[in-house]
Amino acid sequence: MKVSHYLSGAVRQFSYWFVHGTLGYPILEGIDYLNELEEDSSCMEQAFSIFMNNIELDNEGNVLNYKYCERRAAEYIRIYFNPDYSLDKPFEDWELELHPVSKESYSL
DSSP: OOOOHHHHHHHHHHHHHHHTTOTTTTTTTTOOHHHHHTTOTHHHHHHHHHHHHHOOBOTTOOBSOHHHHHHHHHHHHHHHHOTTOOOSSOOOHHHHOOOOOOGGGGOO
């Protein structure tokens, strides 16, 4: 099984905006999260997990909720740097889970 082209595109787009500092506009406007993440990359790891844990696909592999996933990841980054930021919806435990890579994927 392979991921759909649309899921691949969603991850690519998220990564592109993340590394260019333009993720989640306007939630992260004025927050220079990239420079801060050099010191603590766990925030980046968690943001990517939130993005992936929230993503939904239809039977054809179309991504159904890209902007929602991006917003949830941006909200996490925002609250990471500004704990007083008020979330409309608190994070649920399943959104924050860090899933392992399968052992098989490490072999050539």
